[in-house]
Amino acid sequence: MPIKGMRSLLFSPKVSASTSTSTSPSVSHFPLPSRFGFSPSKPSFSESVMNRTLEMADPIIMKWNPETTTFAKVTSLFYDNRKEAFDFVKWVKNLQKAMQLFITGNSNSEKLVGAQNLMQIAMKRLQKEFYQILSMNRAHLDPESVSTRSSRTSIHSSISDYGDEDDDDIRIVKESITEVEDASSIAMADLKLIADCMISCGYAKECLKIYTIIRKSIVDEGIFKLGVEKFSASKVHKMDWNALELRINNWLNAVRTAVKTLFNGEKILCDHVFASSDSIRESCFNEITKEGAMILFGFPQNVAKNSKKSPEKVFRILDMYTGISDRWPEIDSIFSFSSTTTIKSRALTSLVSLGEYVRTALYVFESDILKDSSKSPVAGAGIHNLTIDVMNYLSALSDYSNILSDILVDSPPPVNNSEPESYFGFTDSVESPAQPITRHMAWLILVLLRKLDVKAKYYKDVSLSYLFLANNLQYVVVKVRASNIKNLLGDDWLSKHDSKVQQFAATYERLGWSLVTNSLPRDPMAVRTREQVKEIFKKFNSLFDQVYRKQSVCVVLDSKLRDVIKLRLARKIFRGYQAFYNAHSVSMQRERNSTTVVRFAPEDVGHRLSSLFFSSNNTM
Structure with missing residues (x-):
């Protein structure tokens, strides 16, 4: 004084x-x-x-x-x-x-x-x-x-x-x-x-002891009530995934409350009560929160290090990564003291471990695609289960694109530069580099398409191979367009793969129906004799019957693709036959057994073509 x-x-x-x-x-x-x-x-x-x-x-x-x-x-x-x-x-x-x-x-x-x-x-x-x-x-x-x-x-x-x-x-x-x-x-x-x-008055130690004992008990009790427990590495390793996932869900709810309320509230209170001494504030807050925070931020690392790297578990791991990364500014602010560096280090270590888990699981996912050994052709050249599983997985994965870009930034996929750009689907240049998640997503789809190319060869009828490719690539394009993958790959990728679908469909039409279309003359009036006319009708009848029976088992699940293929067939077959029928059907009616010569009216052909490519499950 x-x-x-x-x-x-x-x-x-x-x-x-x-x-x-x-x-x-x-x-x-x-x-x-x-x-x-x-x-x-x-x-x-x-x-x-x-x-x-x-x-x-x-x-x-x-x-x-x-x-x-x-x-x-x-x-x-x-x-x-x-x-x-x-x-x-x-x-x-x-x-x-x-x-x-x-x-x-x-x-x-x-x-x-x-x-x-x-x-x-x-x-x-x-x-x-x-x-x-x-x-x-x-x-x-x-x-x-x-x-x-x-x-x-x-x-x-x-x-x-x-x-x-x-x-x-x-x-x-x-x-x-x-x-x-x-x-x-x-x-x-x-x-x-x-x-x-x-x-x-020199009694800081006595004051600090009382404060830390009471407030630490509140923090520890809060962590326990939030459902966060301290598990050993061996216990996590032995834990059933369903049980572990339940604890992960508890942790996801806990980390939100702990950062926003528990630790933040303690920091505010501690800063206020011990405003007169920075060193006491720091020591006190560290003592109160360290044990609870280390348990909270250490749990994700324990899960990532001691759980099997499985693709289906990636989403829970990504949720945990998001739980820390989204709150990092708050964590960094709350644990800003030098003595609380170990707490922030534990949180960062968990992020690293979670990132390693995700990268490993994605490589396992890629390997699983390559290892798929099913050789039985899909009935009707429809959509393969592998296509459905992979695209559903990638669609869900794309919702974590921002997080995945951080995780994958230092681990680009092994892109094969020998692949033509039109097949890979997007341009990645020094002037305009793609995001890591974009490269990885395009790569995984390419791995799938390569595998589908192999599976297409299991069809004895080559036309069905191309219909199979058209169906499956169309499914891929539709899933990309309907999910966040579209924002990653862009319109250029979609345009190129849309064109590829049309190429597969056109090849299917040519290989599957060329015998029928070639049986009809380009100019119906160029046929002069009755014998020639009769021969063309008989040939069309036989070939149309044969090809229709073979192709009637085929399915096209996407309604737009189905309509496009049927429209093309109608232009080539229905219109060609209708023109020939109109030019020569009257003369054929004078023939004995004319019904065996002219078996189909144009409407019959149209109805048969219209009924193609349907199945009991014709929606995507």
Whole structure:
């Protein structure tokens, strides 16, 4: 305290007799001069300050000594009389300043020993008060209440916008919000007042011990209630996936609440209570949160390191990666102290492990595509189960494109540069590099298409091979267009593969129906003789019957592709036959057994072509 302040303290009016009598029974039992060794000689300035401080501080401190009065033992100073509590803290601080001024050259003074004893009594009282406030206000000082105080203030303001309506519900809400805010604010202010006093008086260790014991128990309890447990590596390795997935789901919910509420609330409270000391704030927050945070952020690493790298489990792993990466700015801010670096390191290590899991699982997925050994042709040249499984998987995977770009940035797929660009599907240049997930997605689709090329060769009828390729590539294109893969691969990729579908379909039409289309003359009127006409009708009848029976088992599940193929066939077969029929059917009716020569009317041909490519399951 400055000299001017000490003088004002020294020459302030004395406490009245009534005050001294009511504050402490110790005053009458121990007259101050004899109790603190006051000298009858003229005191020095520091002695005068000490004498005056002891005279004022002793009654209020001794009144709240739990070892001398039952009242002090069962009553809370801050709860019973807040004004007296503030006076108590003020005189404890004054006592500390007086001791600092007096200690020079008087280290062995009986008066200094007495002041120190009084200080210890005061500190025990403040420790008790500190503990009581923390214990009795657990509900008002829970991390959620602390971390959302500003939110409550906003709600309170918005409710006030309704005006002074005589509405019981609004009144009750206002009162409850105000009550919670007041209780939380008062408790936080009292804790800070006590902490500041104890730290300034050299009792930081005692204050910190109480705080960490109580608040650490709250954090640990919070982590447990969120369903996060500490598992050994061997236990995770042996755990059934369904059981592990349940714990992963618990973790996903827990990490959101823990970061936003639990750790954030503790940081706010700790920063407020120990605002007077950066080092204490840091030490305290680290001590409170380290164990719980290490369990929380260590769980993903444990899962990633000790679980089988399986493609179907990737989505849960990606969810965990997202759970940390999306909250990294908050994690980085909350655990900003140098002593909490190990917590952030644990979170980053988990991210690395999760990323390694995903990369490995994707290589396993690619390997599974290549290893597919089914050789039985799909009935009707329809869509292969491999195509369905792969595209469903990639469609779901594309929803994590941003995360996957981070994970795959340093692990590009082994693209075979010998493949023509039209087959791979997109341009990746130095001037315009593709995202890692784009390259990987295009590569996995290419691996699938290569595998489908191999499977197409299992058809004995080459035309069915091309219909199989058209069906499956169309399925791929439709799935790409309907999912986030479209945003990754782009319109150019879709355009190139759409063209490829049309090429496969055209090849199928040519190989599958060329015998029928070639049986009809380009110019119906160029046929002159009845024998030639009769021969053309008979040939068409036979070939159309034969090809139709073979192709009637085929399916085209995509309605647009089905309509395109049927329209092309109608143009080539129906129109050609209709023109020839119109030119020669009348002359053929004069022939004996004309019905065996002209077996089909144009409408019959049209109906048969229209009925092609349907099955009991003709939707994609």
